[in-house]
Amino acid sequence: MNSAPIPESPADEYDPVFLHSRREAAIIFGLWFVALLWSVPYCYFNGFGKYDAATFETVLGIPKWLFWGILVPWLAADVFTTWFCFCYMKEDDLGEAHEGADLAEEVAEMHAAERKEDRD
Amino acid sequence: MVDSLPGMLLFAEDSSTAVLVTFLVYMLGVFALAAVSNRLLQKKSFLSEYFLGSRSLGVWAFALTFAATSSSGGSFMGFPSKIYTHGWVLALWIGSYMVVPICTMGLLGKRMNQVARLSGSITVPDVIRDRFHSAKFGLLAIVLIVFFMSFNLVAQFKAGAMILKTLLANMEFFLSGVTAFSSATGGMSWLQSPEGPSYVLCLLVFGIAVIVYTTYGGFHAVVWTDVMQGIIMVVGVIIMLPLALGAVGGLDNATQELAKQTPPYKGTATLVEVIPESQPYVLPAGAWFSLPANGDAKPRLFRTTKGVSVSADQSRIADVPILEITTPDVVKRLLTGDSQVKAVALEMRLRLEDVKVEKYKSGADEPGVYVTGPGPSPTDPNGFLPLSLAISFFFMWAISGAGQPSNMVRLMAFNSSRTLKRSIFTVAIYYTAIYFPLVIIFTCARILMPGMEGESDRIMPAMAVFLTDHAGVGWLAGLLIAAPFAAVMSTVDSFLLMISSALVRDIYQRNINPEAEEKIIKRLSYFFTLVVGIVAMFGAISPPQFLQDIIVYVGSGLAACFLAPMVFALYWPRSNVQGCTAGMLAGFGAHLGMYVTGMFVNGSFFQPYQLLNFDPIIIGLFVSFGVTYVATVVTPPPPEELVRKYFYRKT
Numbered sequence: 001m002n003s004a005p006i007p008e009s010p011a012d013e014y015d016p017v018f019l020h021s022r023r024e025a026a027i028i029f030g031l032w033f034v035a036l037l038w039s040v041p042y043c044y045f046n047g048f049g050k051y052d053a054a055t056f057e058t059v060l061g062i063p064k065w066l067f068w069g070i071l072v073p074w075l076a077a078d079v080f081t082t083w084f085c086f087c088y089m090k091e092d093d094l095g096e097a098h099e100g101a102d103l104a105e106e107v108a109e110m111h112a113a114e115r116k117e118d119r120d
Numbered sequence: 121m122v123d124s125l126p127g128m129l130l131f132a133e134d135s136s137t138a139v140l141v142t143f144l145v146y147m148l149g150v151f152a153l154a155a156v157s158n159r160l161l162q163k164k165s166f167l168s169e170y171f172l173g174s175r176s177l178g179v180w181a182f183a184l185t186f187a188a189t190s191s192s193g194g195s196f197m198g199f200p201s202k203i204y205t206h207g208w209v210l211a212l213w214i215g216s217y218m219v220v221p222i223c224t225m226g227l228l229g230k231r232m233n234q235v236a237r238l239s240g241s242i243t244v245p246d247v248i249r250d251r252f253h254s255a256k257f258g259l260l261a262i263v264l265i266v267f268f269m270s271f272n273l274v275a276q277f278k279a280g281a282m283i284l285k286t287l288l289a290n291m292e293f294f295l296s297g298v299t300a301f302s303s304a305t306g307g308m309s310w311l312q313s314p315e316g317p318s319y320v321l322c323l324l325v326f327g328i329a330v331i332v333y334t335t336y337g338g339f340h341a342v343v344w345t346d347v348m349q350g351i352i353m354v355v356g357v358i359i360m361l362p363l364a365l366g367a368v369g370g371l372d373n374a375t376q377e378l379a380k381q382t383p384p385y386k387g388t389a390t391l392v393e394v395i396p397e398s399q400p401y402v403l404p405a406g407a408w409f410s411l412p413a414n415g416d417a418k419p420r421l422f423r424t425t426k427g428v429s430v431s432a433d434q435s436r437i438a439d440v441p442i443l444e445i446t447t448p449d450v451v452k453r454l455l456t457g458d459s460q461v462k463a464v465a466l467e468m469r470l471r472l473e474d475v476k477v478e479k480y481k482s483g484a485d486e487p488g489v490y491v492t493g494p495g496p497s498p499t500d501p502n503g504f505l506p507l508s509l510a511i512s513f514f515f516m517w518a519i520s521g522a523g524q525p526s527n528m529v530r531l532m533a534f535n536s537s538r539t540l541k542r543s544i545f546t547v548a549i550y551y552t553a554i555y556f557p558l559v560i561i562f563t564c565a566r567i568l569m570p571g572m573e574g575e576s577d578r579i580m581p582a583m584a585v586f587l588t589d590h591a592g593v594g595w596l597a598g599l600l601i602a603a604p605f606a607a608v609m610s611t612v613d614s615f616l617l618m619i620s621s622a623l624v625r626d627i628y629q630r631n632i633n634p635e636a637e638e639k640i641i642k643r644l645s646y647f648f649t650l651v652v653g654i655v656a657m658f659g660a661i662s663p664p665q666f667l668q669d670i671i672v673y674v675g676s677g678l679a680a681c682f683l684a685p686m687v688f689a690l691y692w693p694r695s696n697v698q699g700c701t702a703g704m705l706a707g708f709g710a711h712l713g714m715y716v717t718g719m720f721v722n723g724s725f726f727q728p729y730q731l732l733n734f735d736p737i738i739i740g741l742f743v744s745f746g747v748t749y750v751a752t753v754v755t756p757p758p759p760e761e762l763v764r765k766y767f768y769r770k771t
Binding site for chain 2: 013014015016017018020021022024025028029031032035036039040043044047048049050051052053056058060061062063065066069070071073074075077078081082084085086089090091092093094095096097098099100101102103106107110
């Protein structure tokens with residue numbers, strides 16, 4: 001195969017499925033990062049350390065630090081996921097499956113190489 | 121034959137029958153699904169159907185196979201055991217599951233599926249090979265997958281057998297089955313295991329079932345059984361939650377009670393027979409003993425943590441592992457309440473002497489340790505989940521989960537992006553319904569079933585039986601107990617198919633005989649799935665030690681190898697084979713390096729060195745991403761036709 005430089009091409013020449021899925025992946029990674037920034041520091045600062053019965057609180061029976069540090073962001077993540085799946089994520093056409101295409105290509109290359117050897 | 125002491129069986133007769141019936145019905149269902157799948161194989165393109173279900177999975181099949189494969193036996197055995205042992209902090213440990221579905225399916229899903237369709241790829245090494253048109257890179261991927269997965273398959277077979285053994289332990293039909301099996305196979309040295317005949321029997325039952333239905337039905341059988349298993353898991357949890365909350369008198373009550381609890385002491389004692397027994401017997405794990413109040417000292421309450429075989433002529437058994445309950449309220453409740461009095465009555469026949477106990481390294485004698493972070497730990501002075509580990513687990517579940525080849529294969533199998541969207545939503549709701557409720561259920565278990573730290577792996581079946589008996593619905597126990605078994609089965613079947621697909625498709629068809637007839641490919645697929653399964657099963661008869669550690673090593677190692685190259689291959693037109701190969705090798709090396717360094721620094725391969733207190737997975741991922749990027753930009757751009765094929769609009 002040739003090792004040619006990639007042509008400078010306007011973004012609209014890119015496959016839209018590639019562009020959509022890359023943007024969606026970036027947002028999902030962002031969501032993960034926000035979840036990390038919310039949950040771990042909140043839990044660490046509010047739930048770690050010496051227990052004091054006088055100040056220990058629960059919400060719906062769940063320790064308060066886990067209610068706000070895990071359960072609430074968990075439900076928020078579910079709401080975000082619902083919005084993301086049904087309102088944001090593009091319903092792209094993923095194309096027909098080219099079953100056996102890779103193998104056929106290699107078999108063709110193999111035969112071409114054999115023919116070349118025979119000719120030589 | 122040795123008998124258990126009367127009254128010591130954990131399970132009532134009703135539960136035992138219910139479990140047996142459920143188990144048989146469940147296995148019949150699995151084989152029926154395999155038979156239906158096999159009919160599909162006759163109609164479609166064999167390889168794509170056998171290893172990828174013809175890329176036709178709809179929402180329920182895709183969502184539940186993804187969820188069930190990701191939830192291994194650990195979710196229903198190890199996780200409850202950890203909640204029981206360390207308390208509420210496990211909600212933080214599992215916290216990143218709030219984004220696991222969208223991360224593991226959404227980060228790569230759509231693009232992975234598209235690229236696999238474009239090239240006609242059936243396996244993960246296929247995708248890598250086709251995307252870069254490089255047979256060598258494809259081979260590297262095969263070698264790494266077969267290397268990691270083979271260890272993992274043996275480990276998962278053992279895990280499956282151990283789970284079955286744990287679930288069935290003490291059930292009468294199982295005990296008599298083991299006795300019959302033991303006498304039938306006594307002369308067969310190749311069927312003897314250091315784990316004992318009950319383990320071998322479970323391994324054979326579990327292994328043969330998985331191998332048969334996977335070999336016969338292929339990918340669709342695996343997917344459909346996953347769906348069934350996924351439903352069993354969530355139904356199990358949904359039933360247990362209200363039963364647990366009802367039994368404990370509300371969650372607020374449970375958390376307040378838990379706040380008073382302190383970790384047990386662990387140690388050994390000598391058992392002395394008060395009334396000699398003329399027959400040998402087994403004292404099962406979990407027998408209660410007390411030492412009466414003496415002067416100012418309060419009464420002390422102990423529990424054995426391992427089963428003890430007592431021969432007829434023995435009157436003293438030294439070094440019996442025990443734990444001591446240390447929470448005064450719990451000791452008082454158990455010594456004066458109705459529930460445990462029968463067990464303590466054993467002391468008329470046996471008593472404890474020479475008690476030696478040790479405190480937990482972290483959290484000992486501290487009330488509140490089960491409702492705050494980092495949670496008590498018997499071995500680690502920093503507690504169960506220090507800050508750096510909490511961050512590591514956020515990486516581990518969500519990011520490393522996206523890098524698992526077993527997940528990637530499933531991402532190639534759904535039928536449209538509409539299915540992907542709906543499946544992400546479905547799995548998000550599914551995990552919400554399972555994981556947080558599990559934390560609640562098993563924090564309640566600490567109140568309802570105290571003193572099970574010594575055999576906390578049995579907390580799931582024990583709790584299932586306790587709750588259903590308590591609510592007067594003993595027959596339900598069978599369904600609840602099937603959940604962890606279903607979970608491990610759905611993980612093993614997909615790993616088995618991954619290895620056989622690597623051998624048949626990636627090695628034989630693509631490297632040895634690309635023009636092989638479909639008839640031969642078909643026979644080889646059945647043959648290799650069967651042989652790989654049988655070899656792994658027999659490998660698990662005398663399994664290497666450290667199996668849980670191997671599972672952790674393999675899971676994080678695969679992510680360190682595959683995530684960065686796959687992300688760059690799918691999303692960066694400039695990525696090339698040199699960069700991705702370097703990144704894959706660097707991820708493998710950095711991750712392995714942490715384990716090898718651990719061997720020198722911490723004295724064991726399986727106590728990896730934690731650079732900056734982080735788990736090796738984080739180091740492996742950072743190195744792999746960094747090296748892939750740098751090696752790509754310093755090497756020539758990829759061939760133009762590959763970039764056009766995979767990144768440009770089709771005209």
